[in-house]
Amino acid sequence: MVKISPSILASDFANLGNEVKRMEEAGVEMLHIDVMDGHFVPNISFGAPVMKCIRKDFNGIFDVHLMISEPLRYIGDFVKAGANIITFHVECDSDIKETINAIKGAGIKAGLSIKPGTPAQAVAPYLDQLDMVLVMTVEPGFGGQSFMADMMPKVQEIRRMITAAGKEIDLQVDGGVNNETGRICWENGANVLVAGSHLFQQADYSQAVEALRESCQ
Numbered sequence: 001m002v003k004i005s006p007s008i009l010a011s012d013f014a015n016l017g018n019e020v021k022r023m024e025e026a027g028v029e030m031l032h033i034d035v036m037d038g039h040f041v042p043n044i045s046f047g048a049p050v051m052k053c054i055r056k057d058f059n060g061i062f063d064v065h066l067m068i069s070e071p072l073r074y075i076g077d078f079v080k081a082g083a084n085i086i087t088f089h090v091e092c093d094s095d096i097k098e099t100i101n102a103i104k105g106a107g108i109k110a111g112l113s114i115k116p117g118t119p120a121q122a123v124a125p126y127l128d129q130l131d132m133v134l135v136m137t138v139e140p141g142f143g144g145q146s147f148m149a150d151m152m153p154k155v156q157e158i159r160r161m162i163t164a165a166g167k168e169i170d171l172q173v174d175g176g177v178n179n180e181t182g183r184i185c186w187e188n189g190a191n192v193l194v195a196g197s198h199l200f201q202q203a204d205y206s207q208a209v210e211a212l213r214e215s216c217q
């Protein structure tokens with residue numbers, strides 16, 4: 001079954017608590033939390049203190065996506081703020097193995113993400129230690145961009161790697177996901193869909209989530 005992870009980057013920050021409560025009521029599996037440092041990507045979003053504030057408003061999985069240059073320095077902060085999965089980028093400046101160990105050592109799940117220009121093979125050396133791989137379907141940094149369909153061969157390749165590894169590893173896609181592109185990702189092997197603007201721009205979150213789910217059946 002497909003899992004839906006709404007990206008709060010597209011939500012109304014002035015009503016964040018209410019926004020995430022409504023997403024929980026809509027039955028999503030996870031909440032996608034985009035952290036940007038203005039260095040790894042050309043945009044700044046929010047950090048662990050904001051996340052901590054909404055922990056009480058959402059009982060499900062906090063799926064944290066770190067688009068920051070030095071994730072290793074901040075793992076402890078995000079764990080304390082209630083992260084259940086931390087995904088960081090293979091293109092970052094921190095040591096990849098050490099960062100995975102820090103996340104797993106804290107007793108939570110670890111994900112590794114790749115930007116559009118990075119090949120699937122970049123995650124291969126770490127696959128055994130990972131719980132999730134995130135294939136970006138836009139250049140990270142901003143919501144509301146157009147889906148890059150040319151990432152689908154990479155999604156297929158990573159799905160093959162996961163199957164070969166014989167482990168339960170989630171394959172997430174992020175960027176430009178709507179009912180149409182979400183279905184394409186699902187058909188190509190992704191099982192976790194991040195969707196920001198597509199979901200949060202709709203008046204009825206339950207209907208929006210249900211329609212996205214149904215598009216993958």
Ligand code: DX5
Nearest residue numbers: 007140141143144176196197
């Ligand atoms: C982009 C972020 C995404 C973003 C997706 O850098 O990682 O999670 O919020 O937004 P949409 O779904 O609007 O493309």
Ligand code: ZN
Nearest residue numbers: 034065174194
């Ligand atoms: Zn994201």
